Amino acid sequence: MPNARSICFALFLCIATSAFGADATFTITGSVVDSMSGAVLPARIYIKSEEGKWFFVKSASPSGSALEMRKTVSPTSLEMHTTISAHPFIAQLPPGHYVISAERGKEYIPAHETIVVSNAPVAVKLKLKRWIDMAALGWYSGDTHSHRPLTEMTNVLLAEDVNLGFPMTQWVTATEASPLKANKASGNIPAGEVSTVDPTHLLYPLNTEYEIFTTAGKSHTLGAILVIGHKTPFDFGVPPVTPVAEKAHREGALIDLEKHSWPWSIAMVPVLNVDLFELSNNHVWNTEFGFPQWTLPAAGKYMNLQIDEKGFTEWGWIDFGFQTYYALLNCGFRLRPTAGTAAGVHPVPFGFGRVYVQPSGVFNYENWMKGLNAGRSFVTTGPILFIRANGVEVGTTNGPVSKVRITGIVQGLAAIEQVEVIVNGKIAKTITPPAAIESGIYKSKLDITVPIDGTSWVAVRAFEKNNGRKNRFAHTSPIYFDDPKKPLHPSREEIDYLIGRVKEEIVRNQNILMPEALQEYKSALSKYEAIGKTD
Numbered sequence: 001m002p003n004a005r006s007i008c009f010a011l012f013l014c015i016a017t018s019a020f021g022a023d024a025t026f027t028i029t030g031s032v033v034d035s036m037s038g039a040v041l042p043a044r045i046y047i048k049s050e051e052g053k054w055f056f057v058k059s060a061s062p063s064g065s066a067l068e069m070r071k072t073v074s075p076t077s078l079e080m081h082t083t084i085s086a087h088p089f090i091a092q093l094p095p096g097h098y099v100i101s102a103e104r105g106k107e108y109i110p111a112h113e114t115i116v117v118s119n120a121p122v123a124v125k126l127k128l129k130r131w132i133d134m135a136a137l138g139w140y141s142g143d144t145h146s147h148r149p150l151t152e153m154t155n156v157l158l159a160e161d162v163n164l165g166f167p168m169t170q171w172v173t174a175t176e177a178s179p180l181k182a183n184k185a186s187g188n189i190p191a192g193e194v195s196t197v198d199p200t201h202l203l204y205p206l207n208t209e210y211e212i213f214t215t216a217g218k219s220h221t222l223g224a225i226l227v228i229g230h231k232t233p234f235d236f237g238v239p240p241v242t243p244v245a246e247k248a249h250r251e252g253a254l255i256d257l258e259k260h261s262w263p264w265s266i267a268m269v270p271v272l273n274v275d276l277f278e279l280s281n282n283h284v285w286n287t288e289f290g291f292p293q294w295t296l297p298a299a300g301k302y303m304n305l306q307i308d309e310k311g312f313t314e315w316g317w318i319d320f321g322f323q324t325y326y327a328l329l330n331c332g333f334r335l336r337p338t339a340g341t342a343a344g345v346h347p348v349p350f351g352f353g354r355v356y357v358q359p360s361g362v363f364n365y366e367n368w369m370k371g372l373n374a375g376r377s378f379v380t381t382g383p384i385l386f387i388r389a390n391g392v393e394v395g396t397t398n399g400p401v402s403k404v405r406i407t408g409i410v411q412g413l414a415a416i417e418q419v420e421v422i423v424n425g426k427i428a429k430t431i432t433p434p435a436a437i438e439s440g441i442y443k444s445k446l447d448i449t450v451p452i453d454g455t456s457w458v459a460v461r462a463f464e465k466n467n468g469r470k471n472r473f474a475h476t477s478p479i480y481f482d483d484p485k486k487p488l489h490p491s492r493e494e495i496d497y498l499i500g501r502v503k504e505e506i507v508r509n510q511n512i513l514m515p516e517a518l519q520e521y522k523s524a525l526s527k528y529e530a531i532g533k534t535d
Contacts, residue, residue: 025092026117029060030124032084032102041128042086042158043102044349050097054080061087065155071347077290079347083159093117102126105141105161105351106380107134109413109440131413131441132384134356135200140164140363141354142372144228144256145282145340147171148350149186150205156343157201160351164201164368166228166340170208175215175222176237179208192231192251194365202365208234209258210244215512222509223262225272226340229253229369239517245272254373256338259283260324261295263508266501267524269333276372277325277335279379279475280318280353282342289314289471290347298501300324302493315470322461322475326425327498329457329478330490331531336375336395337477353381358393375477382472383412387446387460389479394459400483403451404458411443414464414472421450422459424488454486487534495532502528 032043047055059066064087072078082089095117103110111126134141140163148156150167157165169190170179183189190205197203211224227234227244230253238244248255256276257265268274283291292311299305299312303323306316328335343350358376359367371377375395378385387408392398404423410416410433421429433444452458457478464472490498502525509518 023094025094026119026122028091028093028115028117028122028124029088030057030090030100030126031088032104032111032126032128035127035129040086040088041104042155043084043104043126043128044159045082045084045089045126046080046099046101046103047091047093048080048099049093055091055093055098056080056082057084057089057091058082059084059087060090061085063087064089067152067155069347069349073290073347074288076288077285077347079285079287079349081349083156083350085155085158095119100124100126102128103349104128104159106354106382106384107132107161131439132411134384135163135363139356139358140200140368141351141356142166142338142368143341143343143351143354144276144338144372145209145226145258145278145342146350147185147342147344149344150190151187152344153203153205154197156350157197157203160349162201162351162354163363164365165203165350166207167203167205168207168209168226169205170234171211172209172237173211173213174237175212175239178235178237179210180233180235189233192229200363202368204229204365206230206233210238210241211258212238212264215509218512220512221263223264223268224258225268225274226256226258226276227253228256228276239513240520241268241272241517242520249273252369254369256340257335258340260321261298263298263505264521266324266498267505267521269328269335270524270527271520274333274335276338277328278340278353279321279325279337280339280381280473281321282340282346282348283317284314284353284381284471285346285348286352286471287347289317292317300493300497302497318470318473323425326422327490327494330425330488330494331498331528332488334375334478334480336373337377337379337475338372339379339381353379355379356384378474378476380474382414382464382466383410383416383462383474385410385460385462385474385476387476389458392479394477394479397480397482399481400454400486401452401481403449404456404479404481406446406448406450406458406460408446408460409443410446410462410474411441412464413441414466415442416444417463417465419444419446419448419460419462421448422461423450423452424456425491425494428458452481454483455488456481456483457488489534490531492532495528499525499528499532 142164192206195203212222231251254275339353
């Protein structure tokens with residue numbers, strides 16, 4: 001039976017429709033402000049009606065900007081928002097009830113208001129409260145994979161409070177295609193020079209993605225790699241890929257594996273001396289996971305991944321990436337973790353997954369890149385995770401020890417479901433830490449000791465309580481403890497999996513790739529087989 005509120009509102013809708021017409025809309029005005037200072041903030045805004053329809057705002061200032069994102073993979077996998085600059089906004093809405101929300105990255109508590117739109121003016125002030133200031137603590141965030149046009153990057157960088165962005169301004173999807181001459185990215189190719197938005201928000205505009213779906217003129221997927229931070233444009237295609245690595249590293253750039261399950265990914269690691277591994281990649285979203293079948297056959301049986309009738313669960317996909325990363329670390333490939341959303345392609349906000357880096361010195365582009373390359377970092381889609389191991393920072397290499405004491409703090413906007421200490425790819429200890437709630441923030445101190453034997457790496461990961469979905473996590477870079485007398489080897493299952501992936505690609509590409517490209521795969525196979533012989 002309808003309640004009095006719904007009856008009254010239904011009568012209002014009838015009156016409004018009669019008086020103003022079925023297509024009548026009304027203007028709402030608003031702003032997003034800092035709850036302490038009252039300063040207007042850039043932010044991401046959602047407006048959703050009681051009926052489930054999405055609406056979008058515009059800037060109320062001629063000097064402001066408002067960029068809509070309308071991305072849908074399925075009815076439950078979608079992203080509908082507007083990122084606005086630090087200016088007031090307006091929206092045209094038909095009569096009805098709405099929830100309007102504002103978010104800004106990971107360091108502010110989201111704000112929500114329920115409004116009723118009628119023939120009376122509506123003004124909204126959404127107050128964002130900063131719960132942590134990572135820059136003040138010496139940590140600066142980055143998203144190393146974006147497909148937003150360069151002209152949009154200032155808007156999203158500030159709205160999402162990402163300190164350093166890397167748009168893919170060179171992008172090709174076919175073999176032998178030159179990113180300089182056959183570029184799929186919009187706009188002119190920029191110079192390889194840092195762009196300063198403000199003292200804590202920077203943009204590096206020259207970055208390249210080789211994402212190969214067409215080989216020798218036919219549909220035949222190889223995979224993707226990213227090059228971030230190069231100085232001059234790339235003017236040659238792939239494969240072979242070795243020239244990409246040589247040019248990238250000559251120019252101080254880093255090579256990002258992008259996703260672990262592309263056909264060629266495992267072969268790329270020893271061939272290219274890959275630098276970065278995306279622990280949060282562009283299939284990890286704020287909305288429901290949308291690609292359960294993608295690269296499902298590439299999963300290792302030994303991994304015992306969470307798979308249901310649709311394919312990968314969200315946790316199954318993330319765990320697939322984690323376990324692949326761990327296998328590569330155990331082989332001695334000390335890739336540093338990063339995060340990339342490919343915002344602009346998928347239904348995900350820029351910076352939803354981000355890497356926080358502790359620069360070597362003051363915050364600037366060069367120091368941030370040095371910190372990223374050194375592994376002074378953690379990846380997050382939600383919680384903030386600070387740890388030390390035996391008193392040393394993440395990313396460091398140390399001498400032999402027999403036990404490691406993990407100390408630190410995990411904190412965030414939601415309770416922590418569990419914290420796991422990873423030693424050489426295995427969960428060495430799991431705890432559910434007691435949380436102190438301070439001003440609505442969950443904060444847990446960590447003090448965990450685990451034994452190790454011989455050369456080992458140790459990392460920590462934490463998961464928020466999120467209705468059984470594992471997309472809100474943080475994961476630190478490894479800390480290494482080297483013992484020359486007891487080197488680290490991968491398990492038999494791990495090395496056999498890596499060897500098998502490369503062998504499959506050699507067979508699949510035998511009559512497709514040119515000999516020098518196939519030789520790269522064979523070189524990778526030889527390196528893995530050599531590692532396997534020491535097991």
